[in-house]
Amino acid sequence: MPFVNAGTLGTEPGRREELVGILVRRNDALRELGCQLYEVGTNETPDTVFVVEVWRDADAHRASLEHPDVRAAIAEARPLLNGEFGGFRFDVAGSPLRD
Secondary structure, three states: OOEEEEEEEEEOOOOHHHHHHHHOOOOHHHHHHOEEEEEEEOOOOOOEEEEEEEEOOHHHHHHHOOOHHHHHHHHHHHHHEEEEEEEEEEEOOOOOOOO
16 A cells, blocks of 8 residues: 655755745656656645655655665755654555555
């Protein structure tokens, strides 16, 4: 079953859109690594970015963190982060939208 990683990333003041730009940059390697969905967004909460990832499984997600493209994006994003993170992870049990 799929694995979901959903969370919030706190940014340094005024750096939210810069982080969004990094996170939404096209990266075809993610699909090859087993990512089925990667959505990035914001709301009225300042300096916070929301990310929802759906992966083939937890192992695919873990392995992706070693890929050079993913590591480069993380390194580029790190200086924009303020250290405030939230979220949750879970293995999907099912969905009423598919068999």
